[in-house]
Amino acid sequence: MKQTNWTEKYRPRFFSDVKGQDVAVQKVHDFVKNFPKTLKKALVLYGPPGVGKTTLAHVAKNENNSEIFELNASDLRNKEKMNSVLKPAIEQKSLMKEKKIILVDEVDGISAVDRGGLLELMRLIESSAHPIIITANDIWDKKFSDLRRKTETVQLKEVDYRNIKEILIGILRNERKVIPNDVITNISIKARGDVRAAINDLQTASGLDDPSKVLIDERNKETDIFTALKLVFKGKPNNALLGLYDSVKKPIDEIMLWVEENIPAEYQGEELVKAYDALSKVDIFKRRIYRQQYWRFLVYENAFLSYGISSAKNPGAVKSGFTSYKRPTRILKMWLNNRRTEKKKSIAKKYARYVHIGERRALYEFATVKAFLTKPEIQKELKLTEDEIEYLNKENSPALHN
Ligand SMILES: Nc1ncnc2c1ncn2[C@@H]1O[C@H](COP(=O)(O)OP(=O)(O)O)[C@@H](O)[C@H]1O
Numbered sequence: 001m002k003q004t005n006w007t008e009k010y011r012p013r014f015f016s017d018v019k020g021q022d023v024a025v026q027k028v029h030d031f032v033k034n035f036p037k038t039l040k041k042a043l044v045l046y047g048p049p050g051v052g053k054t055t056l057a058h059v060a061k062n063e064n065n066s067e068i069f070e071l072n073a074s075d076l077r078n079k080e081k082m083n084s085v086l087k088p089a090i091e092q093k094s095l096m097k098e099k100k101i102i103l104v105d106e107v108d109g110i111s112a113v114d115r116g117g118l119l120e121l122m123r124l125i126e127s128s129a130h131p132i133i134i135t136a137n138d139i140w141d142k143k144f145s146d147l148r149r150k151t152e153t154v155q156l157k158e159v160d161y162r163n164i165k166e167i168l169i170g171i172l173r174n175e176r177k178v179i180p181n182d183v184i185t186n187i188s189i190k191a192r193g194d195v196r197a198a199i200n201d202l203q204t205a206s207g208l209d210d211p212s213k214v215l216i217d218e219r220n221k222e223t224d225i226f227t228a229l230k231l232v233f234k235g236k237p238n239n240a241l242l243g244l245y246d247s248v249k250k251p252i253d254e255i256m257l258w259v260e261e262n263i264p265a266e267y268q269g270e271e272l273v274k275a276y277d278a279l280s281k282v283d284i285f286k287r288r289i290y291r292q293q294y295w296r297f298l299v300y301e302n303a304f305l306s307y308g309i310s311s312a313k314n315p316g317a318v319k320s321g322f323t324s325y326k327r328p329t330r331i332l333k334m335w336l337n338n339r340r341t342e343k344k345k346s347i348a349k350k351y352a353r354y355v356h357i358g359e360r361r362a363l364y365e366f367a368t369v370k371a372f373l374t375k376p377e378i379q380k381e382l383k384l385t386e387d388e389i390e391y392l393n394k395e396n397s398p399a400l401h402n
């Protein structure tokens with residue numbers, strides 16, 4: 001038995017069903033209602049996938065009891081079709097209904113939409129007897145500059161996870177299915193504003209014995225670090241978090257740096273203290289694990305970093321809003337430090353050979369001979385590389401000491 005696809009089944013029919021897009025809803029409403037007494041003859045809805053762009057055009061059709069004429073980017077490449085199908089559609093009155101809306105869906109969907117197709121579209125926009133709604137992911141490419149000028153543009157943003165959650169709960173109620181609340185929350189967060197993705201996850205989850213599996217093992221897709229951080233920081237602590245980092249394709253040590261870097265962006269006061277506490281436990285465990293080679297204890301490291309950090313929140317608390325997580329700076333610092341140490345070593349080695357002492361002693365004396373090593377003739381004598389010379393010069397410039 002083929003299941004109906006929930007994203008289609010629950011596609012909004014009226015403006016009031018479209019969640020989290022109040023500005024766009026208003027613009028579409030006004031544009032279609034006021035046409036042709038509008039400033040521009042076409043409205044461009046642009047934004048990431050699954051936020052309601054195509055839906056809004058169809059909703060406008062329902063609300064205005066109109067017809068819709070749909071075409072996509074590939075049609076624009078086909079000159080014949082443009083002239084034989086689109087042109088008449090744009091110029092003629094609607095046959096059955098009072099109104100007709102022209103939808104040019106995903107105008108940027110095919111990379112090779114040529115200038116010819118776009119030019120033709122511009123001409124049709126000028127002469128259109130019907131409101132034209134165009135959707136796109138991105139309209140900032142140079143080739144769309146004409147389009148931007150000739151149309152009204154409206155940006156649709158990622159849908160807030162609380163709105164997504166509301167949509168998901170409505171669907172479950174209608175389907176008479178139950179999924180644990182924290183799983184619904186996490187599906188909503190994981191979608192990163194993409195309602196289509198969330199609904200698809202929900203449908204998958206509803207068919208699983210353990211719905212939380214959809215969060216970590218969904219078609220072996222990897223979880224990106226940003227989603228993982230969001231799940232840990234924003235939602236309530238739950239069991240699904242324990243396996244979360246397994247699906248992130250980064251070594252656990254690097255994940256730790258990401259967590260460390262972003263704790264202050266989410267936690268304050270008591271929570272901050274608790275989070276750092278969990279983090280320091282990770283550190284202690286890690287050192288023991290590495291020293292004693294008890295690798296199976298790595299799960300604890302994982303648990304502190306996921307469940308531990310998540311449960312630093314006040315009991316029952318969740319975090320709302322969008323946080324733009326930062327890349328860890330410590331990786332960079334460690335890397336730079338390593339490079340510096342390397343250079344210092346290689347210089348000391350050359351110096352040691354030159355003055356016939358051991359490498360260790362050369363390193364030990366490094367601070368005292370550094371000034372001597374900045375002399376160009378010495379540098380030449382020691383056959384220092386440019387990198388090494390640069391290192392010495394930097395080390396000796398007071399501004400860079402810390
Ligand atoms: N703002 C929204 N409110 C309610 N449902 C939405 C919203 N955005 C998307 N959806 C759901 O996601 C599906 C895909 O939305 P769609 O409008 O086709 O996305 P796109 O922005 O990629 O054109 C819809 O069928 C609907 O179920």
Ligand SMILES: [Mg+2]
Pocket residue numbers: 053054055105135
């Ligand atoms: Mg679409």
